[in-house]
Amino acid sequence: MTRQAFLDRLRAGLRGLPTSAINDIVADYQAHFAEGVAAGRTEAEIAAALGEPDRVIRELRAEAGLKRWEEERNPSAAANAVLAVLGLGAIDVLVLLPILLPIAGVLFGLLVAAAACLGVGAVFFAAGPFFVHGAPVAAIILAGLGLISTGTCIGCLSSAASIAFVNGLVWYGRLHITILKPALQPKEIVA
Amino acid sequence: MVEAVQVQLKKGVLELCVLALLSRGDAYAYDIASRLAKGIGMGEGTIYPLMRRMQTDGLVETYLVESTSGPPRKYYKLTDRGCESFSSQKSEWADFSAAVNDILGGAQ
Incomplete structure (x- = not known):
């Protein structure tokens, strides 16, 4: 060449x-x-x-x-880093997929749950007293506030977990970064 | 985990070799690459990703020097952090290789 x-x-x-x-x-x-x-x-x-x-x-x-x-x-x-690491072939995708997918799925589920809690909580807090009858107004507003804070809490925890998850992948990928391979196989066939 | 340790060890050795070369004097990439290729059979192309990573990690920095033949050369020099990293990695390597030699010597 x-x-x-x-x-x-x-x-x-x-x-x-x-x-x-x-x-x-x-x-x-x-x-x-x-x-x-x-x-x-x-x-x-x-x-x-x-x-x-x-x-x-x-x-x-x-x-x-x-x-x-x-x-x-x-x-x-994050997506970029994960794809880059996968592109290295550093992580054996087939071996890791059964582990990665459920974790990613659970994290995604938690994020969706957090968003849902936030949304429903906001509706209760703002409009609850108008369409829920038979309960004290204060209780409905407090329930709304409770949902909002639950949503925030789940959101924060799952974001932290997602960051830790990507960091872990990146750490693992770096360990395997193929800088090593040429040292192990110096005579690579060159097209 | 054993495999991860092995991989880390070898990767660490490459970095250690570059740190050692630079601790004896600043050098440009072609020089480092050809010395490492000769010494430990490292592919020359891999020096550049490695140097970029070491630069990202703050172990080396670069400066340009006019060359008599052709364009200016980019020289690499160790930063203070690089020097610290070299001495700690060097003593780790010495301990480790001494321990391994001990075991190999006892297993004849």
């Missing part, structure tokens, strides 16, 4: 990352080729020693995904 082919594949594979990050990464590999050629190696030799661009891309994307999750804790960053 030539320098240009390697860099083109790298750039194409990194599409979607911030432009500055892509330029930075591509510049690193450009410099690597320049140094290698200056040291008397051919472009094909250098590309072969670098390994498959696809593997390099997976590692770089995973690193960028994990970094984003560390910087911003939101659902899209």
Whole structure:
């Protein structure tokens, strides 16, 4: 593979990352080729020693995904980090799915329950006295408040649990990050 | 868990090797990559993701140096945190390898 082919594949594979990050990464590999050629190696030799661009891309994307999750804790960053880690093949999806899916399902269920408690509580609190008859107004309003605080509580607890869950996945993925693999299998077949 | 420990150990060793090279003097990535490839058979391409991670973790920082041949080179240098990490990882490695050698020596 030539320098240009390697860099083109790298750039194409990194599409979607911030432009500055892509330029930075591509510049690193450009410099690597320049140094290698200056040291008397051919472009094909250098590309072969670098390994498959696809593997390099997976590692770089995973690193960028994990970094984003560390910087911003939101659902899209979480999804990104989890996908990046899965993309590494670091986590055996088939083995982990039976464990991951129920946990994710329970967390999602709790979030929905929290939202429902909040909604019903708000309705009771605001409009309960008008459509519920035969109970003291104070009791209905208090019941509404109770539902709202239950919803908030469940919501907070399950958000905390979700963050811990993604952090755990990321930690596990980092342990397995494929930086190791080339050390174990230095002679990778290069197309 | 045993596998996780093994994986962490090997990953830690790669990072330890880079920290050790940099503790002897600043270096640019091509230099680090070719020395590690020669020394422990590490794929050259993997140095870049590793260096980016170490930079994210605050273990190394970079500066540019004009080169006589071609564009300026990006040099990596250890931060204070990198130095601390190196000395603690180095002593952990020494303890660990001594313990393993002990066991291997006793099992002839």
